[in-house]
Every structure is written in C-alpha cells, then in structure tokens.
Amino acid sequence: MASSDCHKKFFSLKSLMSQDSNFNQLFVPPSQRDHYQGILNAPVVLVEYGNYQSPQCGEVHRLIQAIQQHFDSVFSGENRVCVVFRHFIQNSIYPQAQKAAEVAEAAAVQGQFWQMHDMLFLHQQELGNGYLVEYADRLGLDISQFLQDLSKRRHVDRINEDTASGHHSGVTTVPALFINGIRYRDRWSVEQLIATIVTASH
Template sequence: MSLTIPVSENDHIVGDPNTAKIVLVEYGDYECPHCGNAFPIVKKFVDENRKDVAFVFRNFPLKDAHPNAMAAAATAEASAKQGKFWEMHDQIFQSHAGLNVETLEQLVEAVGLDNEIFKEDVKSEELLNKIDEDFEGGVRSGVNGTPSFFVNGEKWEGYDGTEESLSSLLSNQ
C-alpha cells in the first residue's frame, strides 16, 4: 500500500523530507501501548540519523480502544499552534501509560503553553478537522492499527519493536 496523502507543509516533520534518504511516516495513537513502546526507539533512530531521515507523525486515534487518544491528539495539535508540537508529542508519549485528562492538563502547564489560547485552540474545528484528515488519510493508505509506518511513501511492515529493524532501513537505501 502507498501513502495516499503525500508529506507536505501541513505535517509535523523532523528533518528535511527533500534531502533525506528516508522519509518515515508514523500513524500513531498517543494512548496505544505499542506506540508508546515504539516512541523511544523511533526518537533515538531519528535523532541519530538526522541527515538521512525525516520523520512525520500523523494522528490515528483509536477512540474505541483508547478513550483518551482523541484528547491527546487534540492537545498535541493545539500545542502546535503555539510552536510546541514536538515538545508536547514527546511529553505525551512519555506519559502514555497513565494518560488521562488530568495528565494532559499538567502537560499543558509543563510545556509552558498559554492556557487561555490553548483552551480555545483545543476545541477548534480546524484542529479537529486536521486530526480527522490524518485518520482518514491513514485509512485510505491501509492503516488498520498503530503504530503503522510508511517508508518513502510505501507501507512498511518491517518494524518489529527493535532498533535493529529501523537501522536496517538505512542499510537498504
């Protein structure tokens, strides 16, 4: 399966997708235990390979299985409006095991967001549409669980929960 929505300026990106050997797109759910386990592995891989890897995170909240996933996605997206998407993304994943509304409220404070602006942004139709667009794009691309990865536009089933599986991407490029 191929990525139906190409990486664009509407995405949250670490690295330069125009020069990277690998553009890694993750469809993830902040409350998913598998995504939580993948988070430090993916982060380390991306941090250690910044010249060769661009990383994109897209929301795929599995609302039926994870009751706080949508609120977490909305919190991350509202943080993006204040230029703090990646900081919040990391904080949420570091707190994913005990994720709830109170935790998200604490993270808003910890990340240093303007709370009044945040309260407006987190409810905005624009923000909720962005999450829905990420989700729908994932469905159209064949995402049926999280985390799901795409490498250079193609669905990648090679992630097995280890650093080695990600490292193998670079050796195959």
C-alpha cells in the same frame, strides 16, 4: 533535492511496488502540512501513523528516537532521515487518544508540537484532562488559548484528515510506519529499522 524531485521519487517508489498486493503505499505524500522533524526531501522519510494512548506506539516512539540519535551521530547533522507523525484515532480501542491528539495540535499552534508529542508519550498512563492541562503548563503554553482551542475543538478536522489519509493507505490499526512511501512490515527493532533505512537511502 527540490520538492518536485521529492514527489517524483515518492511516486516512482509507489509505482515500483504497485504490482505487489502485500505492500501498502502511502496515499498522501509528506508535505509542509505535516508535523515533521528534519527536511522533507531527506534521503529517507519515515511516516508514522499512531496515537498517544497505544502502548505499541509508545514503543515505536522510543525506537524512532533511538534511530534519530543513531543517524545524527553517524552523519552529524546531515538530515539523512525525516520523521513525520500523523494521528490515527481508534476511539473504541483508545478512548483517550482523541483528546491527547487535540492537545498536541493545540500545542502545535504555539510552536510546541514535538515537545508535547514527547510529553504525551512519556506519560501515556496519565492522559486525563487534568494531566493534559498540567503538561501544557509545564511547557509554558498560553493556557487560556490552549483551553479555548480544546473547548472549541478547533483541531478535530486536522486529526480526522490524518486518520482518513491512513485509511486510504490501508492502515487499520496502529502503529503503522511507511518508509519512503512503502509500508514497513518487518520486525520492530532498532537494528532492523536501521538496516531498512540504510537500504532505502541508496
């Protein structure tokens, strides 16, 4: 499916749900700008707004990993599901989330966003500055460049753009998940998510 077809599909889904005020639609469609696993024109695109300090986001991270493994095993590399992660920062509730997001973006510059993404969720209880540098070291990042990115706060605008796009989509707290542009509001379980994804893929 071409990129234009993907956008047509996205906006047609939005228009289908536009009369139902109980649903939120994704305001900014997925694009090459995003951090994503899979292909953007996959039959199903999951967009998660989250942060690395929220325990609930940690649970959803594990759910999404399980879902990815399920579809990979069932469809063996057919790229049925694309996963997009966007930052949504709530400093008053999760004071360490902003720095963790900046760390993920600093890793992204060095081609290791998803490795750092997984590392941060694995160590949610240890997001202090010393730990964050240790994670970068474990991933073999250029520590000098990494620290310079953090000290100059080079990725703050990117993170703020993610958060703003979430607000435009009606997100007020994390985790928030959109499936093909429509806000997921059902039970947070592997079974329910898989059922919803299968339905969305048809």
